[in-house]
Amino acid sequence: MEAVVGLLVMLLAVSHGVETTCDVRQKDGAQCYGALGGTVDLQLMDRAAEIFSITKNTTTILRWKNNKISPNIKADKYSFTPSDGMLRISNLIRSDTDDYTLQIRNSDGALLENRTLRLSIQAPVSSVRLVTECLSQGEMRVSCSSEGGDSPQYSWTLDGHTLTEDKLLSGNHETDSITLRQDVEGVLRCSVNNHVSHFEKYQRIFTCVFINCTDSNERRITQWVFAATNTLCVEPTTDTTVDPSLICGLQTAVAALLFIGIAAYFAWRKNKSQRAEGSAVPQEREDPETSV
Structure with a gap:
């Protein structure tokens, strides 16, 4: 509906x-x-x-x-x-x-x-699109483009506040492209308007991080990327598969220990039984009258 x-x-x-x-x-x-x-x-x-x-x-x-x-x-x-x-x-x-x-x-x-x-x-503005990219020193370039619209005017805010020089490396809050300093993140808004229309686009931006790694195809990658969406280098997962030969060795050791334990137990039982039989035979005593 x-x-x-x-x-x-x-x-x-x-x-x-x-x-x-x-x-x-x-x-x-x-x-x-x-x-x-x-x-x-x-x-x-x-x-x-x-x-x-x-x-x-x-x-x-x-x-x-x-x-x-x-x-x-x-x-x-x-x-x-x-x-x-x-x-x-x-x-x-x-x-x-x-x-x-x-x-x-x-x-x-x-x-x-x-x-x-x-x-x-x-002509009125029909849509707005934001494009972000990390630069060579960890800065972030953001471009705001609009479909249609005669004489469009642009304005930017970050977390609801007008962008200031401590956040901007180049450009200003009235241009269609800006460059943000390192470690700048938050909710970025680009507004595009002319005398007959108005459009806004919001996007949450994250800081850029430098990666130096090898991907799954053994290619070396060294560049700045967005930390929150990095899929170029994924840490390998730990292989938890156990070597079959190790399992076989462990089984043999356990069987040997079990055999030794059983043998020791039966030897102890035999020794205990022999002692019990020896203590049950009565000893002969000398008659004092026939003794010299």
């Missing part, structure tokens, strides 16, 4: 695109941004004036008079809400980047207000 919901959300995001807003009320020369393929809402006024028009460069895209829009407007592209003075531009493309001018007039046609805004269309 969760997978289906996630797929629906993804499809909705693709079909509707990114929506942005820009408030240009009482502002001249405002800068607004829209996402490529998305929609932008331009807050032109609090509510519709009696007569006004909007031009893109020199082409009129919307004209309002007598509480209605001129019939030549592209309904699938531009829409206006009189109650809140909002102009919506949908299905944004690169060519929508341009200057837009709002002119408000009174019932006599006199110009009351003239304002211009700049709309810029940007």
Whole structure:
């Protein structure tokens, strides 16, 4: 069920695109941004004036008079809400980047207000990837790359704090690639954003260690690697197999000791029996009368 919901959300995001807003009320020369393929809402006024028009460069895209829009407007592209003075531009493309001018007039046609805004269309950031590697002295280089996205801006934090010089060997917290000093570890975050999107990527980083060993193919390896994920050199396991000849020798020794023990036991029993028989024979005594 969760997978289906996630797929629906993804499809909705693709079909509707990114929506942005820009408030240009009482502002001249405002800068607004829209996402490529998305929609932008331009807050032109609090509510519709009696007569006004909007031009893109020199082409009129919307004209309002007598509480209605001129019939030549592209309904699938531009829409206006009189109650809140909002102009919506949908299905944004690169060519929508341009200057837009709002002119408000009174019932006599006199110009009351003239304002211009700049709309810029940007491709949103779609994903972020972190790549880490150990360098020759145990430092760590981390690169942050993004898919899509016009004019991306980068920022870094370590364990929630902005990276400082005591952690950085080169680069800064606003570049796409940094080099961290030895023994720096923790949760690293790279943020990529532009005016229409924002993406973040978290990764736990570990220190680099130097290995000098021989692998299973008898190849010598000397390099810096990540301590937590080192699989290049694995310590050999102790062979617990017993030599069969040793087992045979031990069995022979045990049998010999057992035989000697049995022989000694029966010899002791025989000797004890002979002593018992000797002590049971009565001794002759001399008669005092016949003695000399």
